[in-house]
Amino acid sequence: MSKLAALDQLLEQYQQLSYHTDPVLKNKLHEAQDWLKTRIQKTHEESFSQKENVLMAKYFMNRLYGGPEFDDLALQIERLLKYAHKAEKIIPENAIKTGLKSVGLAVLAMQLDEQVAAQLLQDFPVTQKIDNDIMCQTLIKLDQQQLRLEQLGLLDDLGGALDKYMRSFIMHTAFKMCRGTAAKYHFELMYDFIGEGFVAMKPMKSAAKFIHEFTAKERIIVENVHSGKINPFEI
Template identity: 55%
Template sequence: MSKLAALDHLLQRYKALNYHQDPVLFQRLQDVQHWQKARLKDSHQTLFAKKNNQLMAQYFVNRLYGGPDFDILAQQIERLLKYAHKAEPLIPEHAIKTGTHGIELSILAVELDEQVAQQLIRNYPIDQALTDEMMRQTYIDLQQADARLKQLAMADEFGYYLDQHLRSFIVQTAFKMCKSVAYKHQFQEMYDFMHEGFAALKPLKSAEDFVKTFSQQERQVIEKVHNGHLNPFRFAEQ
């Protein structure tokens, strides 16, 4: 079986998202993602402000949680799958595994945020600016706790993969050698997705430790939301 086969399943999940055919939902999803990015920066400002953590914080917010427009990346994945037999020998297996996991984490974030956007459309005027209270109540209405905890477990795995698979000098050298080929064949977005992960990893002693601290704090947010805390998105020390 192709090492890239898992990407086809992820591509189908992405294509199945409702916002592709619904401009109103698309706009509300963008609102949710904008709020989500700002919220993550606020909730984790102490962790994110540490010098060595800043690149990884940006990677989590912009790539794995907030999610840029995934259309270009999805198109490149689709093209890559057509030439999997040629591409696989050029990409280290561990890099494929880690990259696939990161893409799945990103798609899961969009799936969960799309559910939030749909619930907001049902309960509030489409042009109403999002507030923390609207989001708190929407999370309660959706009962997403289990799904969000799964998301955090996947994030913990990703931190482990970064440390175990991408710190290798051989893997990093092989990845750098792929850049010219990736850009030549217009796979820039896919390459940059992984490159940003490598760059964010470099200043850290342990990506796994960073992610575990992040996910532990996010679990506190989830617990406070579902225990009725009226200000669940900020920590007392901040």
């Protein structure tokens, strides 16, 4: 079986999202994601601003938490799957495994955030601006607690994979040597998606440590929201 088979399932999940054919939902989804990213930046400002963490923080915001950037990547993934046998020769196996974890997280983020956007449209006027109270009400109503915790668990898994696979000099060298071939077959976006993980890790002592500190705070927020704590996003 192709090592990229799991990508096919992830792509199918992504293609089934309703916002692709609903422009109102799409706009609200992007609003919800913008709110989420702003909140994450505020919560983790101290960690994200540390020199060694800046690139990984950007990787989080631009790659792992969905958004418009993922739409173009998904189109390339669809094309890549048609040439899976070539891609598997181009990209090292451990890079593929780590890339799959990253893509899976991005798709899950889109699924959860689309649920939030749909609920917002159901409960509030389309022009209603999202604030902390509205988001908190929506998250409680959707009862995403377990799914959000699973999302954080997958992030912890990714941190371990980044430290285990992506710090190898041999792997990094092999990956860099693939750039020309990736461009030849027009897999640049997928290559860059994985490659940014390499670049983001370079200044860090441990990606797993950074991610664990991130998920620890996020678990507190999930608990705060669903336990009805006042100002749940303030920790």
